[in-house]
Amino acid sequence: MWSRAVYEGALAGVVGAMVMTAAERLEQRWTRRPDSYVPARTLERLTGLPERRGPHATFDNLAMHLGQGALLGVLRGVMATAGLRGPWSSGMFWAVRLTNDQVLENATGVGAPPWTWPRGELAVDLFHKGVYAFTTGLIADALAARHGPGPGQRHAAIAPGRRAHIGPPAREAAGRGSR
16 A cells, blocks of 8 residues: 555656646746746755756756655655545645755755745745645545545544544454555
């Protein structure tokens, strides 16, 4: 079950990153905002690559988007398999995506804390990371739903709401649920 969550989450994350990248391209055409090479610079600093320009920087940007998309998508796949599905869970995941970017960009010295950004840039970044998080969530949730409710959903089905006197459901029989 959990290895499936990893693969399905990585797939959902790559698709989410591709949709985010397409949305960025559309937004840039509309707003005439130039390309940002912050993802490329972050990847170059993390890997020790020299700072590159032109098509190489564009490739590094895409590699960083897809790589982060896949790696973080694994978490969203695990969330969905556990039963954390829907917009609420995608909102939680949006915060993870934003946090991941900020940690990497600030740790490498490429970025600055978001509260120091011009508000327009911040709004654009929040929008695009939301596109990634919610697209990834929709796909991860749909893939996980094919296998039935997750453990958290089964627990919640015992009684609506959070109840102190309701313990977790009984464990599944050996061999079941591990596929």
